[in-house]
Amino acid sequence: MTTIKVGVFGASGRVGKLLIEDLKNTQGMGLSSVYVRNSLDFAIDPSVLVTSDMHSFIGASDIIIDFSLPEACEALLEEAIKTPKPLVIGTTGLNTHQLNLLKQASELMPVLYATNMSLGVALLNKLVHQASAALEGFDIEIVEMHHRHKKDAPSGTALTLAESAANGRNLDLDKVRVSGRDGNIGERTKDEIAVMALRGGDIVGRHTVGFYNDGEFIELNHTATSRNTFSKGALRAGKWLSDKEPGLYSISDCLEL
Numbered sequence: 001m002t003t004i005k006v007g008v009f010g011a012s013g014r015v016g017k018l019l020i021e022d023l024k025n026t027q028g029m030g031l032s033s034v035y036v037r038n039s040l041d042f043a044i045d046p047s048v049l050v051t052s053d054m055h056s057f058i059g060a061s062d063i064i065i066d067f068s069l070p071e072a073c074e075a076l077l078e079e080a081i082k083t084p085k086p087l088v089i090g091t092t093g094l095n096t097h098q099l100n101l102l103k104q105a106s107e108l109m110p111v112l113y114a115t116n117m118s119l120g121v122a123l124l125n126k127l128v129h130q131a132s133a134a135l136e137g138f139d140i141e142i143v144e145m146h147h148r149h150k151k152d153a154p155s156g157t158a159l160t161l162a163e164s165a166a167n168g169r170n171l172d173l174d175k176v177r178v179s180g181r182d183g184n185i186g187e188r189t190k191d192e193i194a195v196m197a198l199r200g201g202d203i204v205g206r207h208t209v210g211f212y213n214d215g216e217f218i219e220l221n222h223t224a225t226s227r228n229t230f231s232k233g234a235l236r237a238g239k240w241l242s243d244k245e246p247g248l249y250s251i252s253d254c255l256e257l
């Protein structure tokens with residue numbers, strides 16, 4: 001079996017470090033390059049290319065996995081457009097320009113973009129779509145909780161869940177999303193979908209999508225108890241993506257959900 005050479009972008013981050021560890025025990029895949037801005041603060045196999053030259057970083061690998069920051073992901077996409085390689089993108093908080101760049105890249109190479117690499121959240125998105133369509137008149141409120149170091153809010157996962165809920169009712173999320181309530185704002189409107197973010201401690205990731213009506217409510221809840229859920233999910237996605245045609249793929253495509 002040939003070994004898929006993996007490049008890790010965001011290597012010294014919380015998820016990046018786990019990707020490097022998990023790759024040591026992943027059959028059919030091996031770490032070949034890491035991109036660093038300065039230097040790595042941990043030891044790495046000397047056969048791995050450690051570089052701050054984006055072109056060499058991409059060139060040394062068969063696929064690239066990115067868990068970084070939006071500006072960094074943007075720079076990666078710009079370089080990948082010049083040197084196409086399958087890309088697994090896990091970075092959240094991308095703006096409209098960065099999302100457009102991602103779509104542009106996917107015309108030249110296979111790109112899997114997932115705001116959450118877990119199987120549980122992939123299924124939760126399906127359930128939320130179904131519940132949103134079936135539970136007419138129920139108010140939809142989403143709450144997410146993450147660790148104190150998280151920079152973007154609301155989480156990418158919460159926004160994707162809100163998109164699933166809005167799609168279930170043929171609503172435009174940009175028109176109905178509420179991400180803060182403060183002061184004398186009046187009563188809740190019928191269609192609004194609230195997405196609220198809490199931050200604290202070392203919470204890996206918790207999402208609750210609630211459907212509330214008079215006399216009853218349903219809450220669908222997902223909790224990630226280990227960050228390895230994301231790194232292992234990204235490696236599974238990378239293996240799946242490595243022989244695909246150019247296109248924009250989702251985690252549901254990879255998991256055949």
Ligand SMILES: NC(=O)c1ccc[n+]([C@@H]2O[C@H](COP(=O)([O-])OP(=O)(O)OC[C@H]3O[C@@H](n4cnc5c(N)ncnc54)[C@H](O)[C@@H]3O)[C@@H](O)[C@H]2O)c1
Pocket residue numbers: 009010011012013014015016036037067068069070071072089090091092093114115116117118152156230
């Ligand atoms: N899709 C998922 O399943 C999933 C899961 C967890 C985290 N995330 C997302 O992944 C991203 C990273 O999360 P994290 O907790 O590992 O963050 P982190 O802050 O620990 O790591 C970020 C990494 O990006 C690197 N970086 C920052 N700016 C850079 C630049 N300009 N150029 C190159 N590299 C740069 C940092 O050096 C670091 O290695 C976040 O957007 C987070 O929301 C997604």
Ligand SMILES: O=C(O)C1=N[C@H](C(=O)O)CCC1
Pocket residue numbers: 092115116146150151154155156157158204205
């Ligand atoms: O720790 C993070 O940061 C996470 N980010 C993703 C998001 O924004 O949804 C996935 C969960 C963990």
